Amino acid sequence: xxxxxxxxxxxxxxxxxxxxxxxxxxxxxxxxxxxxxxxxxxxxxxxxxxxxxxxxxxxxxxxxxxxxxxxxxxxxxxxxxxxxxxxxxxxxxxxxxxxxxxxxxxxxxxxxxxxxxxxxxxxxxxxxxxxxxxxxxxxxxxxxxxxxxxxxxxxxxxxxxxxxxxxxxxxxxxxxxxxxxxxxxxxxxxxxxxxxxxxxxxxxxx
Ligand SMILES: C[S@@+](CC[C@H](N)C(=O)[O-])C[C@H]1O[C@@H](n2cnc3c(N)ncnc32)[C@H](O)[C@@H]1O
Numbered sequence: 001x002x003x004x005x006x007x008x009x010x011x012x013x014x015x016x017x018x019x020x021x022x023x024x025x026x027x028x029x030x031x032x033x034x035x036x037x038x039x040x041x042x043x044x045x046x047x048x049x050x051x052x053x054x055x056x057x058x059x060x061x062x063x064x065x066x067x068x069x070x071x072x073x074x075x076x077x078x079x080x081x082x083x084x085x086x087x088x089x090x091x092x093x094x095x096x097x098x099x100x101x102x103x104x105x106x107x108x109x110x111x112x113x114x115x116x117x118x119x120x121x122x123x124x125x126x127x128x129x130x131x132x133x134x135x136x137x138x139x140x141x142x143x144x145x146x147x148x149x150x151x152x153x154x155x156x157x158x159x160x161x162x163x164x165x166x167x168x169x170x171x172x173x174x175x176x177x178x179x180x181x182x183x184x185x186x187x188x189x190x191x192x193x194x195x196x197x198x199x200x201x202x203x204x205x206x
Contacts, residue, residue, distance in 0.1 A: 018088060019062050021088065022089050026086070028134065028135075029130070031132075031133045032130065034194060035062060035063060035064075036062075037065070037190075037192050039190055039193060040065075040197055041067075043199050044066055044128075044159065045066075045069035045070050048073065048155065049155050051075075052077055053077040055081060055114065055119040055122040056070070056074065056078055057082075057110070057124070057125045057126070058080070058081070058126045058128070059083045060084065061082040061093055061100075062084070062128070063089055063092040063093050063096060064092070064097050064100070066126065067082055068096075081101055081113075081119055081122075082101065082102045083102075083103050083107055083110070084104060087104055090104045107129065107145060108142055110125070110149040114149055121151040123155070124156075125146050125150060125154070125157070127142075127146060127156065128158055128159060129142065131171070131173055136171075136172050140173070147180055151205075153204060155201065156177070156205070157199060157202070159197040159200070162195065162197060177202050181206070182205075182206060183202070183204050184200065184202045185200070185201045187199040
């Protein structure tokens with residue numbers, strides 16, 4: 001993977017402030033006070049079953065902590081689309097990674113976003129939203145939006161903070177995923193992230 005310097009990768013810095021400020025304004029929607037570590041970003045990027053072509057969507061990129069790992073791992077033939085609800089995060093992401101196409105919109109509109117962008121149905125969605133904090137009906141709406149937009153056989157990935165795992169496993173989001181994907185796999189705990197997290201990979205959408 002080719003890398004640009006990431007002085008604030010683990011400890012915040014200017015980029016970290018974007019997430020903190022967004023959290024203060026909207027804690028439930030942002031769900032984190034700091035950006036993910038490079039280790040967690042790389043773990044997500046390494047878990048993606050990269051297609052040779054087609055579209056990969058990242059939802060909730062924030063200021064680009066995971067995006068950076070994803071675009072470094074992405075094969076040339078794959079189109080990459082970042083969908084971010086928070087305009088301040090989207091602005092910080094564009095400044096940090098100008099080569100990334102950022103759409104300021106709600107993941108709930110994924111099908112219409114892909115249609116508008118002429119992106120086809122995504123093969124992979126990496127959705128780093130604060131799933132455990134979202135109200136039940138919002139979880140269901142967003143899960144259905146992803147399931148409705150993903151290509152058949154597609155992959156969905158996200159992370160859950162380790163301390164939220166028991167709540168997440170009982171959530172409507174977890175139930176709907178278990179019923180629609182052939183395989184749902186949890187990584188070991190990634191300790192090099194604050195807070196520690198696990199990556200969930202869901203494959204074989206039916
Ligand atoms: C926990 S932060 C993750 C940021 C970054 N991916 C990281 O790991 O450091 C969650 C992000 O999801 C965004 N978000 C929340 N709800 C969203 C939605 N419905 N559509 C798109 N983005 C959303 C928030 O604005 C925030 O940037």
